[in-house]
Amino acid sequence: MDTCPCGSSENYKTCCQPLHQGTDVAPTALKLMQSRYCAYVVKAYDYLKLTTDPQTTFEFDHNANQEWGDRVQFQKLEILSSEEIKNKATVEFKAHFLDNHQLVVHHEVSRFRRLEGIWYFRDGKVKN
Numbered sequence: 001m002d003t004c005p006c007g008s009s010e011n012y013k014t015c016c017q018p019l020h021q022g023t024d025v026a027p028t029a030l031k032l033m034q035s036r037y038c039a040y041v042v043k044a045y046d047y048l049k050l051t052t053d054p055q056t057t058f059e060f061d062h063n064a065n066q067e068w069g070d071r072v073q074f075q076k077l078e079i080l081s082s083e084e085i086k087n088k089a090t091v092e093f094k095a096h097f098l099d100n101h102q103l104v105v106h107h108e109v110s111r112f113r114r115l116e117g118i119w120y121f122r123d124g125k126v127k128n
């Protein structure tokens with residue numbers, strides 16, 4: 001794999017792979033967001049669960065995520081804005097993917113929370 005699917009100009013090996021393998025943690029909520037998108041692309045579904053806030057992780061449906069992630073073809077991730085204030089952060093993004101040969105643009109504002117120095121995805125609001 002050449003450049004990382006998250007949209008950085010780095011190699012996957014030095015970008016999101018250490019996060020997916022658990023040898024490093026995302027230093028910012030934005031990086032966590034990018035690495036979570038990337039996890040869908042490389043099908044590292046466990047990473048999605050691991051990086052979901054322990055308080056909301058019961059809502060996490062591994063099979064549904066996997067079923068969806070295996071079905072669609074990811075095109076790109078577009079970050080619109082990100083804001084980090086103390087231990088809370090929001091990232092607004094558009095994820096472009098093909099679902100059944102149709103281009104879908106998923107526009108979402110995700111919320112993140114930092115617990116004991118580690119960023120977690122909390123929830124997301126879909127925008128139209």
Ligand SMILES: [Zn+2]
Pocket residue numbers: 004005006007008012015016017034035038
């Ligand atoms: Zn990456």
